[in-house]
Amino acid sequence: MISIRPTRLQEAAAILRLAAAEPLFTAEEADTVNELLTDYFEKPDHNGYFFLTADLDGQVAGFACYGPTALTKGTFDLYWICVGRDFARRGIGKALMDRAQVEVRRAEGRLVVVETSGTPEYAPTRAFYEKLGYARVATVPEFYGPDNDLVIYTRKTSLS
């Protein structure tokens, strides 16, 4: 059974293991997850990052990280979403995305923004967002690197 809940301190190690094991994340990206998770626990009342844990039958199977986008009115970034390879193809990613949308709407968010890469390795990731109703609105050529475009997706909440 899948359940999604705000991430608890005792799940931090499992989440960092998932991030470190994710083939699509660079070491720098996994370190960034660590930094954001530390902020989330240390500044629970006034930080810009929120984490959700996906629990599958008592195991930490995935996580998502989102937060309000600075200098915007009602826009939220979905910074990271990750499901362990052992837990793939069970709807865990969709469950995390659905819950993030609910939380954003609850926080009076209008728009969820997802940034990803345009490389072939990220084709399944892009297909995943598109299937969930995210619209591909923009591309910034060579943003991540000489052969690595930024692709931006957005999805409106019911408050839009």
Next chain:
Amino acid sequence: MISIRPTRLQEAAAILRLAAAEPLFTAEEADTVNELLTDYFEKPDHNGYFFLTADLDGQVAGFACYGPTALTKGTFDLYWICVGRDFARRGIGKALMDRAQVEVRRAEGRLVVVETSGTPEYAPTRAFYEKLGYARVATVPEFYGPDNDLVIYTRKTSLS
């Protein structure tokens, strides 16, 4: 005579006055300039933000803030550029942008990214970037607010 140099501690108050007086900046945006400036002075060796001051005949006439974009290879963000209204139309903005490009190239940067608003108030700002050779590569509808798109410009350095 215009000169551009890395911002010094004794110029902080003048820069914050320029940010506070800039009609296009919200109070939240002026506060953000303050936060980034504090980081710049407190963590000179390992911070992500660099400030340039434009000096016109001994007066602080403008500033720019740029830094490497996290999780990219060789991309830099130009976060802020501001010229005091009393010092307009003397090429100070262009001098700041030119120096920022030089500094980015010196730091082995490939690409400079500028994010701005699509509202009519920002039409002169967009024209300014376009005149300096920045290409309008992307728009994210309703990013800043319900009637306020994000417009993204990029310019390659000679290292691209």
